[in-house]
Amino acid sequence: MSLLVKICGLNTAEAVDAALDAGADLIGLVFFPKSPRHVDLQAARMLAARARERAEVVALTVDADDATLGDIVEAVHPDWLQLHGRETPDRVAAIGAVHGIPVMKAVGIATAEDVAVVHSYMVAADRLLLDAKPPPGGELPGGNGLPFDWRLVAGLDLEKPFMLSGGLRPENVAEAIRLVGTSASFAGVDVSSGVESAPGQKDPERIRAFVAAVRAADAARGETRKGRVA
Numbered sequence: 001m002s003l004l005v006k007i008c009g010l011n012t013a014e015a016v017d018a019a020l021d022a023g024a025d026l027i028g029l030v031f032f033p034k035s036p037r038h039v040d041l042q043a044a045r046m047l048a049a050r051a052r053e054r055a056e057v058v059a060l061t062v063d064a065d066d067a068t069l070g071d072i073v074e075a076v077h078p079d080w081l082q083l084h085g086r087e088t089p090d091r092v093a094a095i096g097a098v099h100g101i102p103v104m105k106a107v108g109i110a111t112a113e114d115v116a117v118v119h120s121y122m123v124a125a126d127r128l129l130l131d132a133k134p135p136p137g138g139e140l141p142g143g144n145g146l147p148f149d150w151r152l153v154a155g156l157d158l159e160k161p162f163m164l165s166g167g168l169r170p171e172n173v174a175e176a177i178r179l180v181g182t183s184a185s186f187a188g189v190d191v192s193s194g195v196e197s198a199p200g201q202k203d204p205e206r207i208r209a210f211v212a213a214v215r216a217a218d219a220a221r222g223e224t225r226k227g228r229v230a
């Protein structure tokens, strides 16, 4: 299975088109008013319609209540809900049950203890997003352009698929993929700041370069996997 590429924080039609044309598998829409990538329901509906049939649409929220999630689901019809706050495993399970949409839970990783936390979401979440933790006092729970030590999740094999995120860029994503490795549950990579020219402004050239770098690194990873089987 090829690694998936998610381009997150798309807020214009041009940015969505750039991600789709580059071959992104998922696009992320951020519903968090403090973010430079925040989209309102009207803009999100338009952007999601543009992506439909070409990529999966991920609606990202932070500790949203059911009414807010319901409004997003009704207006945008996302394929995924990404939960990027302090949602507990019970809350993640309840959101999945109430809204009937697969849920991707983001978990911030800075230490081996954080990797242990990931296991507590294995029943409730459909997919995990392993991201860097925000800087102390930071306003945004994600989208900070900061990597974590990828060696903490090298070779990680989970019962649910996981995506890698945090500070990825066209220049470093191949190294991240090489380090995290060939585990079957490593499903893809996610990027936001690393394909921007300024906070909230996606750069089509960097989006293309990112997707191309992932595809090349994934092909090399496929060769490594074959070599291990042979």
Ligand SMILES: O=C(O)c1ccccc1NCC(=O)[C@H](O)[C@H](O)COP(=O)(O)O
Binding pocket: 008, 009, 028, 030, 032, 035, 036, 037, 038, 060, 062, 084, 131, 140, 141, 142, 143, 144, 145, 146, 147, 165, 166, 167, 168, 190, 191, 192, 193, 194
């Ligand atoms: O991107 C945001 O502004 C954002 C705001 C609030 C919560 C999460 C947010 N982004 C989460 C993402 O999915 C990012 O793609 C992920 O954290 C990686 O970001 P980056 O390190 O900037 O590539």
